[in-house]
Amino acid sequence: MVLTGKRILLIIGGGIAAYKVLILIRRLRDSGATVRCILTKSGAEFVTPLSVSALSEQPVYQELFSLTDEAEMGHIRLSREADLVVVAPATANLMARAAQGLADDLATTCLLASSAPLMLAPAMNGYMWAHPATQANVAQLAERGAQIVGPDAGDLACGEVSLGRLAEPEAILAAIVERLAPTAMPLAGKRILVTAGPTREALDPVRYVSNHSSGKQGFAIAEALATLGAQVALVAGPVNLATPPGVDRVDIESADDMLAACRAALPVDAAICAAAVADWKAEIAPQKMKKSGDGLPVITWQQNPDILATLSQGAQRPGLVVGFAAETQTVIAHAQAKRARKGCDWILANDVSAERGVFGGDANQVHLIDGEGVETWPQLSKTEVAARLAERVAAALSAT
Ligand code: CTP
Numbered sequence: 001m002v003l004t005g006k007r008i009l010l011i012i013g014g015g016i017a018a019y020k021v022l023i024l025i026r027r028l029r030d031s032g033a034t035v036r037c038i039l040t041k042s043g044a045e046f047v048t049p050l051s052v053s054a055l056s057e058q059p060v061y062q063e064l065f066s067l068t069d070e071a072e073m074g075h076i077r078l079s080r081e082a083d084l085v086v087v088a089p090a091t092a093n094l095m096a097r098a099a100q101g102l103a104d105d106l107a108t109t110c111l112l113a114s115s116a117p118l119m120l121a122p123a124m125n126g127y128m129w130a131h132p133a134t135q136a137n138v139a140q141l142a143e144r145g146a147q148i149v150g151p152d153a154g155d156l157a158c159g160e161v162s163l164g165r166l167a168e169p170e171a172i173l174a175a176i177v178e179r180l181a182p183t184a185m186p187l188a189g190k191r192i193l194v195t196a197g198p199t200r201e202a203l204d205p206v207r208y209v210s211n212h213s214s215g216k217q218g219f220a221i222a223e224a225l226a227t228l229g230a231q232v233a234l235v236a237g238p239v240n241l242a243t244p245p246g247v248d249r250v251d252i253e254s255a256d257d258m259l260a261a262c263r264a265a266l267p268v269d270a271a272i273c274a275a276a277v278a279d280w281k282a283e284i285a286p287q288k289m290k291k292s293g294d295g296l297p298v299i300t301w302q303q304n305p306d307i308l309a310t311l312s313q314g315a316q317r318p319g320l321v322v323g324f325a326a327e328t329q330t331v332i333a334h335a336q337a338k339r340a341r342k343g344c345d346w347i348l349a350n351d352v353s354a355e356r357g358v359f360g361g362d363a364n365q366v367h368l369i370d371g372e373g374v375e376t377w378p379q380l381s382k383t384e385v386a387a388r389l390a391e392r393v394a395a396a397l398s399a400t
Contacts, residue, residue: 002177002184004032009082009116011107012052014042015089016157017123017166022047024088024169025055031177036078037061040094040107064106075106079114083180087111089123089166092134099137117179118146121172126162149175170245178229185229186394191268192230193318194222195275195307197237199255203299204285208253211276215239217324217364218274220386222247225272228390233265237275255281255304262307270320270393273308273344280304312343320396322389325349325369335369346370348389368392 008028012021028035035056039049049060061078079085087094087107094107103109111118120141128134129151142148150167167175178185196218200210215236222234223244232247235258243249250261255277262271283300308323321344325335328351335349347369365379368389377388 001032002181003028006032006083006180007034007036007081008176009036009038009078009085009110009114010056011038011040011085011087011094011110012043012047013040013087013089013091013094013107013123014045015091015123015166016046017089018043018046020166020169021088022051022055024172025052027169027173028176029055029057031173033176033180034058036082038078038107038110040105042091042093061106064109075109076113079110079116082114082116084119084176085111085114085116086119086121086172086176088121088172090120091122092124092128092131092137095120095122095134095137095141099140119149119172119175119179120146121149121167122151122164123166124151124164125156125158126160126164129162129164147175147179168245174226174229174246186398187225187390188229190230190270190397191233191265192225192393193233193235193262193265193268193271193311194218194225195235195258195262195271195273195277196222197239197241198276199237199258199278199304200253201255201278201281201304202253202284203282204287204289206288209278209282210238211278213237213239213276215241215275216362217382217385218272219244220382221272221274221389224383224386224390225393228394230390233268235261235265235275254278255307259305259307259310262311266316266318268318269397270322271311271318272322272389272393273311274324275307276326277307278304306342308344309342319400320345320393322346322348322393326352328353332367332369332374335367336374339369348385 012018025035036058037052037056038061053060097108098111103112149172152165152167153163154165155161156164178188197215198211198213200208202208219241222232226232226246234247234249236251252258252261280301281304289297312321323344325338325347327334331349331351335347339347348366350366364382364385366377368375
């Protein structure tokens with residue numbers, strides 16, 4: 001409930017992306033904010049006043065010259081009683097009118113009458129966004145202090161693929177939290193690299209070796225860090241998991257690819273290596289290996305690069321490097337030796353013997369090992385381990 005007591009005036013412009021704003025309203029309410037909404041005439045073509053009102057649990061304001069709206073809450077009060085004004089989707093037309101200082105409907109009048117900080121989440125066709133007129137309007141609004149969130153690149157409703165998608169509700173929410181409750185975002189401005197999942201090492205064009213890592217712990221860590229405001233680069237092996245909101249994900253297969261993707265993400269403030277990287281790679285047969293007579297195939301193995309050890313050294317070493325130690329016996333002693341050998345700052349050691357069900361399961365019991373000693377955490381869900389770790393990372397990075 002990081003936004004408890006915060007009042008947001010949300011102006012919903014007319015664009016197909018308006019439906020995503022319903023999710024934003026829900027998230028804002030879940031975070032404790034009071035949300036008052038102005039639904040523009042064209043916005044009401046895409047979402048209904050009833051949905052907006054039901055989700056915000058407030059009346060919806062639509063008309064400048066509405067006797068009921070004015071009697072309930074005059075437009076001046078509406079614009080004054082807000083800690084932040086958010087326009088989403090901010091259409092080209094709405095931004096053009098705001099940049100010009102027009103006051104020809106309730107939305108633009110409130111924008112003109114408001115002294116609250118302004119956040120714009122643009123959404124439109126890619127050509128409209130790139131047009132010099134739109135860019136000039138956005139630049140002018142930004143110069144006057146408006147914060148611009150997005151737009152994102154991707155599929156647009158018009159069938160084109162370009163820059164112009166409304167930022168995801170989670171990203172807009174994160175920007176709002178960062179603005180209104182910065183202490184809830186202790187990792188704002190920090191870049192963190194997370195590796196997750198297994199790697200897959202090819203044997204020939206159709207076969208590979210891999211392991212049982214589900215990627216759940218690494219993905220939960222990426223999500224927990226992003227929730228605290230970090231800019232997260234998630235380098236993921238082949239897993240069947242959705243990308244956590246607000247996280248930049250790069251999918252890779254082999255350990256060599258994972259190392260290259262990690263290097264490309266540097267510099268970062270912290271790196272957390274949760275991936276179960278294959279220790280060996282095979283000399284890949286150029287053609288599919290065939291069963292030939294009585295002989296078994298001969299596979300020549302080579303050592304894979306150690307990503308954690310590589311990240312722990314060199315000029316671009318992150319300020320904090322965290323590894324995991326998956327052990328099946330003498331967990332703490334092995335993990336302490338691993339920490340020293342790999343040169344990382346912290347190791348989260350866990351027992352992955354089969355009876356523990358860590359691989360693919362939802363629970364984890366870890367020991368945090370640093371230069372000072374060992375801290376044993378209780379049995380927690382992977383999400384709770386992630387949240388705890390993210391808090392610890394935030395504390396460590398703010399102390400440096
Ligand atoms: N790791 C890595 N690159 C590798 C192997 C491991 O980055 N090639 C990282 C893992 O992401 C994890 C840590 O190193 O954070 C330890 O992984 P683990 O599998 O427990 O250790 P190993 O290096 O495989 O050591 P051992 O074989 O002794 O268990």
